[in-house]
Amino acid sequence: MYKKGEPILWEKLTWDEAEQISKEVGMVILPVGSIEQHGPHLPLNVDSSINYEIAKRISKQTGIPVLPPIQPGVSQSHHFPGTLYLRPETLTMLLYDVCRSLYEKSGIKKILIINGHMWNLGAILAIRDNVRCDFPDIQIRTLNWWDFDSEVYKLVASDCPLGRNLHANIGETACMLAISPELVDMEKARRLEVDNPEFEHFWDYREEQMTKSGVMGAAATKATAELGERIISLAVNKLLPQIKKALAERPRY
Numbered sequence: 001m002y003k004k005g006e007p008i009l010w011e012k013l014t015w016d017e018a019e020q021i022s023k024e025v026g027m028v029i030l031p032v033g034s035i036e037q038h039g040p041h042l043p044l045n046v047d048s049s050i051n052y053e054i055a056k057r058i059s060k061q062t063g064i065p066v067l068p069p070i071q072p073g074v075s076q077s078h079h080f081p082g083t084l085y086l087r088p089e090t091l092t093m094l095l096y097d098v099c100r101s102l103y104e105k106s107g108i109k110k111i112l113i114i115n116g117h118m119w120n121l122g123a124i125l126a127i128r129d130n131v132r133c134d135f136p137d138i139q140i141r142t143l144n145w146w147d148f149d150s151e152v153y154k155l156v157a158s159d160c161p162l163g164r165n166l167h168a169n170i171g172e173t174a175c176m177l178a179i180s181p182e183l184v185d186m187e188k189a190r191r192l193e194v195d196n197p198e199f200e201h202f203w204d205y206r207e208e209q210m211t212k213s214g215v216m217g218a219a220a221t222k223a224t225a226e227l228g229e230r231i232i233s234l235a236v237n238k239l240l241p242q243i244k245k246a247l248a249e250r251p252r253y
Contacts, residue, residue: 007056008065018106021065027110027247028102029055029066032095032124034073034117037080037207039168039215041188042176044082046168047073050175050232051116051145057236058243064112070095074119077206080214091123092130099131103138110246113142139249146171149238155231159219165210169217171231178228189220 002008002017010028013021033048043049048069055066072084074091086094095113102108111131115124124142131140146166147153156171166172176184190213210216 004063005060007059008063009056009059010065010067013065018065021063022106022108025064025247026108027064027112028108029058029064030095030098030111030113031055031066031069032073032091032113032115032117032120033069033071034075034085034120035071036073036075036078036083036085036117037214038172039188039190039213039220041185041190041215041220042168042173043180043183044084045071046172046176047071047116049116049179050172051114053175053179053232054145054235054239055114057232058239061236061240062243062247064243064247067098069116070098073117074123075117077119077204078214079206079208086123088123088126091120092126095124095127096130099127099138099140100135103135109138111138111140112243112246113140115142115144118144139246139251141246145235149235152231152235152238155227155234157217159217159222165216167207167211167216168214168220170219170223170227171217173220173223174225174228175231176228177223177225178232181225186221186223189223190215 002013031051033051035044038046048071052069058064059066072086074088075083075085099111102111113124115121128140128142131138146156157166159170160166173189
C-alpha cells in the first residue's frame, strides 16, 4: 500500500492501487540503467542507482509512480569482468513491451524515461519513435539525467573537460557516496594520469581502449557525499517544475 509523501514504487502496488493511480495521475517514470564496470571503487549498478534515486525523489513530491529500473543496458563496449549487456535491439523491444503493457493494461499515456547510461540512448530513442508510431495518443519523453541541464552537467562532468567521456568520475562517485556509501571503496579510487581519456579523438572507442582502470575522469579521489547530494538535489529541482507542467500538458491539436 502506498502513502502520500513517499515514493510510489509500481511493483509494490496492488492491482487496484495501480488502477487508481493510473486514472488519477496517468503518468509513470521509467528509469533505464546498466550493470557494468565503474572502476575499482564503485559497484556495477551505478547507472541504475543514480537515476532511480532521482526518480524516487520526484515521485515523493509529485505522486507519479516509478517503475522498477530496467537493467542491464547497452554495455558491449565494456570489456571488464562483471559487465552484463543487452544488444540495442533487445533493449528497444524490452522497453516497447513495457510501454505497450502500461498503455493496454493500465491506460498510461504519459511515460518519462530517465536514462542513466550513455550508450542506451540509441535504443531508447528507437523505442520512443516506435511508441509514437503505434500509439499516437501516448506522450513519451526520454532524457539523460546527467546532461538534460547545463548546470547539472557542469557539476557531474567537472573533471572531464572535453565532456565527451565521463565514467566513474568525480560526479558519479560523489552521487554514489550520497546514495550508497557502503558500496564505495574510496581507497581504491583512482585519479587518472596515464590512462586519462580526455584527449581529442574522432572515433568512439571501447572502454578498454580508453582506460586501464575503468575510470574516465581526472578527480574521482576528490568526490564527497556532499557534492553527490548537491548534484542529485539540483537535478531533482531542475526536473520538478518541468514534470509538474508535463502532467497537465496537452497537444496543441
